[in-house]
Amino acid sequence: MNEPARRAAEMSAAFSARYGDTPQLWTRAPGRVDLMGSHTDYNHGFILSMTIDRDTWVAARPRQDRTVSVLSLDLGAETNFSLDAIAPDPEQHWANYVRGMASVLCDAGYPLRGFDALIHTTVPVSAGLSSSAALEMAVGRMFEAVGGFTIDAVELAVLGQRAENHFVGVACGILDQYTSAVGKAGCALLLDARTITSSDAPIADGITVVICDTCTKRELAGSEYGVRRAQCEQGAAYFARRYPDVTHLRDVSFERFEAHAAELPDAVARRCRYILEENARVPALAAALTAGDHIAIHQLTAASFAGARDLYEITIPEMEIMLKTMLAAPGCIAARQAGAGFGGCMAAFVIKEKIEPFVDFVANTYTSGAGIEPRIYPVKSSPGASRFTPPAA
Secondary structure, eight states, rough: OHHHHHHHHHHHHHHHHHHOOOOOOEEEEEEEEEEEEETOOOGGOOEEEEEEEEEEEEEEOOOOOSEEEEEEETTTTEEEEEEEBOHHHHHTTTHHHHHHHHHHHHHTOOOEEEEEEEEHHHHHHHEOOOOOHHHHHHHHHHHHHHOOOOOOHHHHHHHHHHIIIIIIOOOOHHHHHHHHHHHHHTTTTEEETTTTTTEEEEEOEEEEEEEOOOOOOOHHHHHHHHHHHHHHHHHHHHHHOOOOTOOGGGGGOOOHHHGGGGGSSSHHHHHHHHHHHHHHHHHHHHHHHHOOHHHHHEEEEEEHHHHHHHHHHHHHHHOOOOOHOOOOTTTTTEEEEEETSSSSSEEEEGGGHHHHEEEEEEEHHHHHHHHOOOOEEEOOOOOOOOEEEOOOO
């Protein structure tokens, strides 16, 4: 039995054990890895993002009432609520992504119905690969399937961001939800976070993205994310008072920044400089990956990590160890941080024929250097959130 069929069989068996029936509807949504553009999304900038072939599945059957019951196979936990009284779950954080999607869809006027569901994910949690967005988008598609309505992928992403911002309480940008909802197989996405549009960004044959999870707890990611965002907003507000065309850091040119950088608090100036430089690197890396320009890919990713370390200060020692390890491994073209930083996953661009020795080298060397056993896996892009028919056993 292949892996998708085995997964579907296990989910069906668990669903039957809990609900006494077989699931009638299935949805899925992928995680994502950002290839360039860390923290640029909430600054209305550009991001080069790619879905990964690790995803969240939801199996469900409609109910005749307005109750939603969801069991997490991974956590062995369950949440139950009425669509007529949607409130946060104070004890189960994961449940609020489900409840939040119900809340924003109701507020948007969509005709929701109750259902029994079981969820399972292969997206690593708390690793910077957007497991929360995958859950939101898969659940959103299930509400669509059960309710019998149609929702545009971009609108679904916007509603997912709204759920996370206002219901869950995480001040994220649009990157994670957009990539999970809109992503395509066979290419990355060059996203414009201001217009919420994207263009396809193919990756040259022979280059494979390999995710290297540092397996460190991202304890600072949440609190420091908010601090970095506030510092960027402080910088943007400073320039907005002087230039009426500025609303976000995306609107600040290098010339304007250099003219006023000394007037900003030091930390704010460093955050702003990083965002301006990172934003410029995004289209450059998209072009380099499509062209297969190994030298440019290496230079751009090296500059991105240096900025993340020295200007945005979102790296930790284990990320430094992992970067050096990846760059020293056979077949490595380039490497950088992924996600919001403070641990979690990193991404390497590896020559396809060298994946096996790359993985072996990184696993052994990082374990020796950091005292932590990493998780390493090559990934490829996959379709965005959708309904699907699970494979038979």
